[in-house]
Amino acid sequence: MAKTRAESGQRNDPARDVALLRRIHERDEGALSAFYDRYSTFVYSLARSVLRDDGDAEDVVQDVFFRVWERADAFDPDRGSPAAWLTTMTRRLAIDRTRSRSFRARGREAPLEAVAGSASDAGRDSVTNSAEANEVLAALEQLEPAYREVIRLSYYEGLSHSGIATKLGTPLGTVKSRLREGVTQLRRILAIKT
Amino acid sequence: MDHKIALELLESYLFGTLDDAERAAVEAHLLTGCAECTARLRDVSELSVRLAQAVPQVQAPARAKERLFDRIRTTHHPAKRARASSGRLRFAWGMAGVATAAAGVLLWQTTVLRDELRTTNRLLASTIADTGRLRTELSTYRAEVEKYKDAMMLGEPGVRFVSLDGMEPNRDAFGNVVCKPDMSAGMLYVYRFPMAPEDKEYQLWGLRDGLPPVSLGMFTVDPNGAAMLKMKLIPEATHIVGFAVTIEPKGGMSQPTGMMYVKGMDPMEEGEG
Numbered sequence: 001m002a003k004t005r006a007e008s009g010q011r012n013d014p015a016r017d018v019a020l021l022r023r024i025h026e027r028d029e030g031a032l033s034a035f036y037d038r039y040s041t042f043v044y045s046l047a048r049s050v051l052r053d054d055g056d057a058e059d060v061v062q063d064v065f066f067r068v069w070e071r072a073d074a075f076d077p078d079r080g081s082p083a084a085w086l087t088t089m090t091r092r093l094a095i096d097r098t099r100s101r102s103f104r105a106r107g108r109e110a111p112l113e114a115v116a117g118s119a120s121d122a123g124r125d126s127v128t129n130s131a132e133a134n135e136v137l138a139a140l141e142q143l144e145p146a147y148r149e150v151i152r153l154s155y156y157e158g159l160s161h162s163g164i165a166t167k168l169g170t171p172l173g174t175v176k177s178r179l180r181e182g183v184t185q186l187r188r189i190l191a192i193k194t
Numbered sequence: 195m196d197h198k199i200a201l202e203l204l205e206s207y208l209f210g211t212l213d214d215a216e217r218a219a220v221e222a223h224l225l226t227g228c229a230e231c232t233a234r235l236r237d238v239s240e241l242s243v244r245l246a247q248a249v250p251q252v253q254a255p256a257r258a259k260e261r262l263f264d265r266i267r268t269t270h271h272p273a274k275r276a277r278a279s280s281g282r283l284r285f286a287w288g289m290a291g292v293a294t295a296a297a298g299v300l301l302w303q304t305t306v307l308r309d310e311l312r313t314t315n316r317l318l319a320s321t322i323a324d325t326g327r328l329r330t331e332l333s334t335y336r337a338e339v340e341k342y343k344d345a346m347m348l349g350e351p352g353v354r355f356v357s358l359d360g361m362e363p364n365r366d367a368f369g370n371v372v373c374k375p376d377m378s379a380g381m382l383y384v385y386r387f388p389m390a391p392e393d394k395e396y397q398l399w400g401l402r403d404g405l406p407p408v409s410l411g412m413f414t415v416d417p418n419g420a421a422m423l424k425m426k427l428i429p430e431a432t433h434i435v436g437f438a439v440t441i442e443p444k445g446g447m448s449q450p451t452g453m454m455y456v457k458g459m460d461p462m463e464e465g466e467g
């Protein structure tokens with residue numbers, strides 16, 4: 001258990017990340033390099049799961065870290081950790097890309113890559129889940145199916161509220177409340193405190 | 195935007211699934227400093243990180259890092275020198291805000307990260323002293339943004355935000371420009387400016403690529419050193435890549451002649467060319 005905590009702790013070390021961002025803001029390339037090394041796998045993997053294309057994911061990595069370099073001062077600690085800032089930026093850039101005309105023209109409206117080895121394909125040898133991933137997957141399993149489905153469609157398939165409502169044939173208001181309640185429950189299960 | 199609507203959209207805002215208009219509207223509401231929405235945003239953002247950790251982790255190709263550093267080295271940065279100064283101030287907020295997150299880390303990493311945390315805590319103790327004063331400034335700033343939000347149409351997609359950094363010897367001065375992409379409307383906010391002498395005023399300039407700057411208006415600062423300026427309309431074809439403020443004789447000049455106080459380039463414009 002201690003080992004797991006230490007590993008994830010390396011990622012969730014906001015004070016250290018903020019210190020790096022401050023140096024990045026001061027144009028310290030070494031700090032950008034360190035920040036990149038900490039998060040490039042995370043950003044690339046997240047972009048790849050949304051875009052299902054290695055080249056596009058690599059472009060998102062470029063854009064995310066370029067923005068970090070240009071706008072480290074846009075990070076607002078009131079809104080969460082540096083990792084959270086990166087997550088939001090990555091998702092936004094990746095999902096915007098899926099919505100662009102060129103992306104559509106290339107026929108990539110297919111469902112996005114699902115979460116790492118979910119219960120159904122656990123043990124697939126291409127997927128080695130980290131302890132962190134397993135913890136999240138276990139938490140998702142504990143959710144009521146209706147909530148789990150809405151979170152899956154929103155987060156892992158990048159669908160909008162109305163997109164989910166259409167797909168499920170559920171009223172928009174229901175989608176919104178399920179997403180909100182699902183997120184609240186998931187936070188409780190994962191004991192996320194901020 | 196109505197608080198209730200913004201609150202409903204926060205998950206999707208973080209998950210990146212809102213359209214541009216919704217996203218901009220949520221941003222505008224968050225700029226009002228709404229405590230409930232900010233707290234919810236912070237909570238859900240940590241969940242968003244956890245969900246991201248559940249996707250298969252794959253290393254980015256090594257060339258991606260080389261490309262990134264090629265890109266940052268070939269991008270022109272006229273404002274480079276000025277950046278370091280105001281960074282100190284803004285990141286003082288950063289360190290204070292991290293107190294909450296660091297407290298959470300404390301709870302579950304006591305053994306493994308004890309040494310690192312000692313350092314962190316020392317750092318926090320020294321910055322927390324400044325927190326009260328900075329928070330007050332921050333809430334003043336947010337109240338002002340709120341006041342001018344409607345005039346600015348902050349909720350519109352594509353609105354440009356440019357930070358202005360203090361120049362020597364007034365490195366503590368800073369500001370922001372918020373303007374429509376086509377420059378048909380814009381606001382300047384500045385802070386920590388010295389009072390100008392009786393016969394002088396500050397003048398805002400739009401910087402153009404390879405062309406002389408264009409005047410965007412005159413202003414004076416209040417006793418706290420703050421000011422807001424609704425920018426002069428400028429012809430649509432004028433391509434502004436950055437902003438600067440100089441001190442000039444009352445009534446303004448056609449071109450800058452006095453000392454420069456703050457300057458900032460639009461990173462989006464810079465990136466293009």
Ligand SMILES: [Zn+2]
Pocket residue numbers: 197198200201223228229230231232
């Ligand atoms: Zn609110």
